[in-house]
Amino acid sequence: MAVSVLSRTFDTGECGAWIDGNGSFDPESASEAGLELNRLLWINCRGNAEHALKATDLLLHGGGFGVIVFDVGDVAENVLRRLSMASWFRLRLAAEQTGTALITLTPSPQTRSCAAVCIELKRTRSIWRGRLLRGIASLLETRKHANRRKASFESVL
Amino acid sequence: MYCCIYASGNLPIILHCAQQFSPLIETHADMVVFDARGLEALHGPPECLAVSVERAVGIPAHIAIAANPDAAIHAARGFQGVTVIKAGEEAATLASLPIYLLGGSADVALSLDLWGIRTFGQFAALPPIGVAARLGDEGIHLQRLAFGAGFRRLRMATEDLKFDAEMDLDTPIELLDSLCFVFQRLLDDVLARLARASLSTNEICVRLSLVGAPDHLTTLRLPVPMTEPKDLMKMLHLELSEVPPSNAVLKVYIDAKPVEPRRTQHGLFVPASPEPQKLETTLARVRHFVGKQNVGSPYLLNTYRPDRFVMHAFLPPRFAGKEAKNRELRVCLRRFRPPYDARVRLENRRPVYIVAPGIRATVVNSRGPWRMSGNWWSEDVWNRDRWDVALDSGVLYRLFQQIDTGHWFVEGSYD
Numbered sequence: 001m002a003v004s005v006l007s008r009t010f011d012t013g014e015c016g017a018w019i020d021g022n023g024s025f026d027p028e029s030a031s032e033a034g035l036e037l038n039r040l041l042w043i044n045c046r047g048n049a050e051h052a053l054k055a056t057d058l059l060l061h062g063g064g065f066g067v068i069v070f071d072v073g074d075v076a077e078n079v080l081r082r083l084s085m086a087s088w089f090r091l092r093l094a095a096e097q098t099g100t101a102l103i104t105l106t107p108s109p110q111t112r113s114c115a116a117v118c119i120e121l122k123r124t125r126s127i128w129r130g131r132l133l134r135g136i137a138s139l140l141e142t143r144k145h146a147n148r149r150k151a152s153f154e155s156v157l
Numbered sequence: 158m159y160c161c162i163y164a165s166g167n168l169p170i171i172l173h174c175a176q177q178f179s180p181l182i183e184t185h186a187d188m189v190v191f192d193a194r195g196l197e198a199l200h201g202p203p204e205c206l207a208v209s210v211e212r213a214v215g216i217p218a219h220i221a222i223a224a225n226p227d228a229a230i231h232a233a234r235g236f237q238g239v240t241v242i243k244a245g246e247e248a249a250t251l252a253s254l255p256i257y258l259l260g261g262s263a264d265v266a267l268s269l270d271l272w273g274i275r276t277f278g279q280f281a282a283l284p285p286i287g288v289a290a291r292l293g294d295e296g297i298h299l300q301r302l303a304f305g306a307g308f309r310r311l312r313m314a315t316e317d318l319k320f321d322a323e324m325d326l327d328t329p330i331e332l333l334d335s336l337c338f339v340f341q342r343l344l345d346d347v348l349a350r351l352a353r354a355s356l357s358t359n360e361i362c363v364r365l366s367l368v369g370a371p372d373h374l375t376t377l378r379l380p381v382p383m384t385e386p387k388d389l390m391k392m393l394h395l396e397l398s399e400v401p402p403s404n405a406v407l408k409v410y411i412d413a414k415p416v417e418p419r420r421t422q423h424g425l426f427v428p429a430s431p432e433p434q435k436l437e438t439t440l441a442r443v444r445h446f447v448g449k450q451n452v453g454s455p456y457l458l459n460t461y462r463p464d465r466f467v468m469h470a471f472l473p474p475r476f477a478g479k480e481a482k483n484r485e486l487r488v489c490l491r492r493f494r495p496p497y498d499a500r501v502r503l504e505n506r507r508p509v510y511i512v513a514p515g516i517r518a519t520v521v522n523s524r525g526p527w528r529m530s531g532n533w534w535s536e537d538v539w540n541r542d543r544w545d546v547a548l549d550s551g552v553l554y555r556l557f558q559q560i561d562t563g564h565w566f567v568e569g570s571y572d
Contacts, residue, residue, distance in 0.1 A: 003489050013428035015473045026490040026569065027455035027466045033487035037455050041471040043443060044451040055443045062439040064431030073572075074491060126522065126547045133524050133545040136488050136553065136571060155486035157571070 001121065001155075002069045002103050007034045009101075014066025017041040017059050021052040021072035041065075049075045053087055060094035060102065068095075073105040080110050088114040109143065118144040124152065133157055158196075158203060159311075160210060161229035163188040164218035174214045180354040183226065183311040188233060190226045192311060207239045223247060228305040231277070234258050247305020252278025261299050265292055277303040318354060321412040322346045329368050329405030333397055336406055341390055343411045348386050357382035357418035361389065363397070366408035373402040380470040381433040382419045388434055392441040399445060421475075430473055440471065461531055462539055463568065464492060488571050490555060496566035499556065508546055508556065513567045518548035526558070543568075 006016045016039065018025050023044045031037055041059075045052040049072055056070045070091075072080055092114040095102040104111055109118055120141045127135045135156040142149045160178070162171040165187045172189050175182045181192035193206060200206040203222045210220050221232035223242040228251065232240045235254035242250045254277045256269055268291065274280050280303040288296045301307040322343040330336050340363075351358055359382045365373040377396050383389060419433070431439075444452050453468035499513035508520050525544030532538045540560040547553050553571040558564065 001486065004484065004486050007484060013430075015430050023451075023494050024491045024569070026464070026492040027457060028464070029487075029489040031457055033489055034484045037457065038469075039473050040454055041440075042453065042455055042468075043447060045447050046451065048447075051447050055447060058439050058442055062431060062435055064429055064436065066428070123551050123553075125551075126553050128522060128524065131524055133547075133553065133571075153486060155488045157488045 002071070002105060003030050003033045003035055005101075005103060006040065006067055006069065007036075009066040010036045010039045012066070015039045015041065015064070016067040016069070017043065017065050018069045018071060019052050019056045019059070020044045021049050021070075021075045022047050024074055025071065047075070049079050049083065053083060053091075056091060056102070057087075057094065060091060060098060060100055063098035063100065065100050067101045067103060069103045069105065071105045073107055075107075077108055080106060080108075083110070085112070085114075088112070115144065117142065127154065158193045158222060158224060159190055159226045159229045160193040160206065160220065160222045161188055161190045161226070161233035162210065162214060162218050162220050163230075163233040164214070164216060167216055167218070170216055171214060171218060174210065176350070176353060177213055178210065180356075181311055181313060183313055185230075188230065190229055190311060193222065203241045203243075207241055211239055223305070225305070225308050226311060227302050227307065227309070231258055231302070231305075242305070248278075248281055251303065251305045252276060252281065256280055256303075259299050259302055261295060265295055265299065268292060277305075318356075318415060319412075320347050320351050320354075320356075320358070320415055321410065323408065323410040325408050326406065329407050331405045333394070333401055336397075336409070337390065337394055339409050340393055340411070341386070343409060344386050344390055344393070347411055347413045348384050348389070351413060351415060352384055354415065355418070356415040357384045358413040359383070359416050360414040361393065362412045362414075363393065364410040364412075365402050365406045366410075367402055367404040368407055370402075370404040373406075375400065379437060380472050381437060382416050383434050383437070384418070385434055388438045391438055395441045395445045427475075433472075436471070461529065463529070464494070490569045491572045492569040493567060496557070496568050499565040499567050501556065501558075501565040508544060508565075511546070511548070511554070511556070511567070516548070516554070516567065518550050518552075520546045521549050522547040525556075529557075530560070545571075 009016055018040060020042060023046045025042060027037055043055045045055065052070065052072060056068060059065060059068055088111050091102060120143050122139045124137045124139050126133065127137060135154050137152065137154045140151045140153065162175060164171050168187060172184060175189045175191040178196065179191040179193065183190045196206055200209045207220050207222050219233045219237060221229045221236065221240040223229040223232060224244040224247065228242060228247045231251055231254055232242055235258050256274055256276060269280065280300055283300065285297065285300060288300050324339055324343060359379045361377045363375045367373055375396055377393055440452055450468060454471045455466040456469045458465040458467060497513040499511055501508045502510040508523055510519055523544055523546040526542035528542055530540040541557040542560060544556040545553065546556055555568040555571065557566055557568050
């Protein structure tokens with residue numbers, strides 16, 4: 001979903017950055033999903049969440065990016081819990097000041113009140129057709145607001 | 158308007174002086190001519206410019222300012238001190254100069270001597286048709302010079318431009334922070350010279366002479382030309398702190414490679430993008446703690462090998478404007494680097510149970526195998542069977558089995 005947001009951003013001529021906490025970004029599948037790789041800055045932090053946070057902070061303060069994805073989706077939760085609340089507030093403030101959209105991918109809610117929107121994505125089923133895996137059906141749910149919304153969608157391989 | 162400085166045997170001094178006024182300089186054996194057009198705003202009328210040049214030279218020199226380079230050269234060689242020739246008065250001013258200053262071939266010089274021509278004025282007074290008939294094209298050209306007329310472009314020796322600076326230290330410096338003050342001074346000097354020449358740099362070489370050790374060499378390469386001393390200083394500091402000199406530093410030498418500056422036309426409706434110079438400084442800081450090879454823009458290689466990419470410097474292309482596409486959401490792979498070692502139980506040659514770091518589950522659905530191989534003609538061969546599997550936990554993984562060893566690996570998870 002973050003790749004899709006980046007692709008839409010690149011369509012408008014803006015640039016984006018992927019701060020990869022665990023080095024798991026796959027340029028090949030991202031390119032097949034329509035992402036223009038030459039507009040993407042990829043920072044591979046090789047499992048160091050502190051470095052990922054620092055890099056995100058530096059890029060956000062530098063400004064000029066349309067979207068920055070802070071991907072710590074496969075970093076252990078106990079490591080993420082060590083990131084202080086002040087760090088999230090700092091990122092939020094920088095994002096507000098520079099007009100950059102910051103997407104944070106975490107295995108569980110971490111940003112709490114610092115996020116404008118909190119979305120939970122659940123995989124509901126995998127889609128198989130014939131001898132091929134065709135995609136994944138997912139359920140999307142907004143978690144932060146009182147009027148919670150749900151939507152289901154399918155992403156194809 | 159052109160200014161000529163003539164000082165016998167002092168070319169380096171007058172060249173350095175000319176570089177303070179203009180990047181367009183023509184160099185001769187004992188003199189330099191520089192383009193002084195547009196300097197009125199800074200120095201006032203030609204007389205004031207001549208005074209400024211005289212003050213900047215600092216040694217006895219003959220200075221001439223004229224509307225064309227040749228008139229300035231002849232005046233500087235022929236008259237003592239400062240000479241300012243107003244436009245249209247070249248012939249009258251140069252008339253008294255001796256004819257040998259014109260140069261030309263030995264035949265022409267002999268002919269003029271035989272005719273009794275001793276000064277520029279006498280040569281200029283000769284009928285042009287007669288000169289052309291007797292002396293040919295060279296005669297016409299020389300007569301035009303004697304008249305103080307004609308115009309030509311300066312013949313600049315740009316290949317000799319070198320932007321370097323060095324400093325010998327009285328006492329060796331060990332701390333990098335202290336060394337930065339020296340770098341700052343040298344960089345300021347080099348970048349100021351680059352700016353005067355309307356140039357920029359994308360490569361700075363630093364050579365540090367160490368006490369009792371070989372020289373320490375560092376090269377700072379930039380993806381975009383830059384001239385901002387503060388940014389370059391920061392990047393140099395980061396570069397040297399990654400690989401610091403092994404011993405105290407005795408001498409510092411900096412050499413900047415001159416390149417054309419980056420010129421971009423901003424538009425009202427062009428989307429905002431990171432400012433290249435500022436971004437480069439930010440990325441230098443990021444590289445400092447995540448490593449150089451981990452920052453950049455991925456570029457896919459033309460091969461079917463999995464995880465096929467190289468990192469290039471991040472330089473977003475200019476936006477040409479295009480229609481937004483309606484794309485469907487695509488599944489992406491979250492790749493494990495390196496792939497997890499796995500133990501897989503097979504039934505009917507299909508995986509049914511997987512054990513890998515953080516994974517211990519039953520396979521509920523699987524598709525494969527998809528044979529992938531390549532580079533069989535070299536040592537860099539790959540040969541594997543790929544599987545897509547769904548576990549009872551609901552997670553989808555991509556597995557592969559090395560054909561030659563039979564080992565299983567988890568390549569990544571579908572996200």
